Amino acid sequence: MAMATLKALVGHTSYPSSSPLTSSSDIFTPSAPLCVWRTSRLIRPADSATVCLLRPPAPEPVLARVALARPGRRASVSATMATGVKETLPPALTSTSDPPPVFDGTTRLYISYTCPFAQRVWITRNHKGLQDQIKLVPIDLQNRPAWYKEKVYPANKVPALEHNNEVRGESLDLIKYLDANFGGPSLWPEDPAKKEFAEELFSYTDTFSKSVVSSFKGEGDDQAATAFDFIENALSKFEDGPFFLGQFSLVDIAYAPFIERFTPYLQEVKSIDITAGRPKLATWIEEMNKNEAYTQTRRDPKELVESYKKRFAAQV
Numbered sequence: 326m327a328m329a330t331l332k333a334l335v336g337h338t339s340y341p342s343s344s345p346l347t348s349s350s351d352i353f354t355p356s357a358p359l360c361v362w363r364t365s366r367l368i369r370p371a372d373s374a375t376v377c378l379l380r381p382p383a384p385e386p387v388l389a390r391v392a393l394a395r396p397g398r399r400a401s402v403s404a405t406m407a408t409g410v411k412e413t414l415p416p417a418l419t420s421t422s423d424p425p426p427v428f429d430g431t432t433r434l435y436i437s438y439t440c441p442f443a444q445r446v447w448i449t450r451n452h453k454g455l456q457d458q459i460k461l462v463p464i465d466l467q468n469r470p471a472w473y474k475e476k477v478y479p480a481n482k483v484p485a486l487e488h489n490n491e492v493r494g495e496s497l498d499l500i501k502y503l504d505a506n507f508g509g510p511s512l513w514p515e516d517p518a519k520k521e522f523a524e525e526l527f528s529y530t531d532t533f534s535k536s537v538v539s540s541f542k543g544e545g546d547d548q549a550a551t552a553f554d555f556i557e558n559a560l561s562k563f564e565d566g567p568f569f570l571g572q573f574s575l576v577d578i579a580y581a582p583f584i585e586r587f588t589p590y591l592q593e594v595k596s597i598d599i600t601a602g603r604p605k606l607a608t609w610i611e612e613m614n615k616n617e618a619y620t621q622t623r624r625d626p627k628e629l630v631e632s633y634k635k636r637f638a639a640q641v
C-alpha cells in the first residue's frame with residue numbers, strides 16, 4: 326500500500342511548469358503576518374525568510390504542451406482545469422516583461438509555478454472553479470520584474486492577490502479570503518469542533534515544514550518522524566472522510582504542496598517511506614492525487630528531488 330502510494334505520487338507524468346524559456350525558484354519561509362497593500366500603503370510588512378529552498382530552472386514537464394517555444398517568443402503550457410477544461414498557463418513574467426494593468430478591476434493571483442505557498446492559493450482558486458474570475462500571473466522569482474515590488478506587492482513575494490484595488494499576501498490568509506469572498510464550494514467547516522481543529526492545523530503548518538526540513542539539513546530524523554506522526558493522528562480525528570476534517574478543506578490544501586515535496590525527497594535520499602505505518606497518510610495522498618484542482622498544480626517529483634538535493638544533499 327505504502328509503495329503503491331509513493332509510486333502514484335512519483336509515477337504521474339503530466340505537470341505544469343514555468344516557461345522552459347525562463348527559470349523559477351521556490352523559497353520556503355514561515356508564515357508572516359497578513360500584508361495588505363491598499364494601492365499605495367503597506368499595512369503590515371511581511372516577515373523575512375528564515376528557511377529557503379531555491380530551485381534551479383525547471384526542466385520541461387514530460388507531457389506539458391509547449392507553445393511558441395521559439396527564440397524571442399514565450400512558451401505557455403496547458404493544464405486540466407477542475408472543470409475538465411484545459412487551462413493554458415501563461416509564461417512566467419521576467420525582468421523584461423511589462424507589468425499588467427494593475428488596479429484596472431481585474432482580479433489577479435500572482436504566483437510562481439514552483440512556490441508551495443503560491444500553490445495553496447492556486448489550488449483553492451481551481452477547486453472553487455474561479456479560473457475565469459481570477460487571472461493567474463506567474464512571476465519568475467529568479468529574474469523578477471522590478472515593477473512587481475514597486476507597483477504590485479512591496480513585500481516582493483508570491484503569492485499575492487490583487488482584488489478590489491488591494492493587494493493581499495500570505496498564503497493561509499489568502500486561501501481563507503478566497504473561500505470567504507468568492508463563489509464555489511465552501512472549503513471551511515461550519516462545525517465548531519472542525520473549525521477549531523482547522524485553526525490548530527493551520528497554526529502547525531510552519532512547525533511541520535521546519536521539522537521536516539531540519540532532517541534535510543542533517544539535524545536528525547526524529548523531528549520529521551514526529552511531524553508525520555502528528556499528521557497521521559490529525560487524519561484520524563474525523564471519521565467522515567479521508568481528509569483532515571473528514572471532508573476536503575483548506576487544511577488539505579495548506580499541507581499538500583509541502584507533503585508533495587517532502588515525500589519523494591525523503592524516499593530517494595533517506596530511503597524513508599513516510600506512509601509506512603501511516604495508513605491514513607497513505608490514503609490521504611491517494612485521495613489528493615485524485616483531485617484535479619490539485620494535480621494540475623503539481624510539480625514533477627524528479628525535479629523536486631533534484632532541487633532539494635542541490636540544496637541539502639551535502640548536509641544529510
Ligand SMILES: N[C@@H](CCC(=O)N[C@@H](CS)C(=O)NCC(=O)O)C(=O)O
Nearest residue numbers: 352354355356357440482483495496
Ligand atoms: N509566508 C508566506 C511565504 C511566501 C514566500 O516566502 N514565497 C516565496 C516563494 S516560495 C517568495 O516569494 N520569495 C521571494 C523572496 O523572499 O524574495 C506565505 O505563506 O505566503
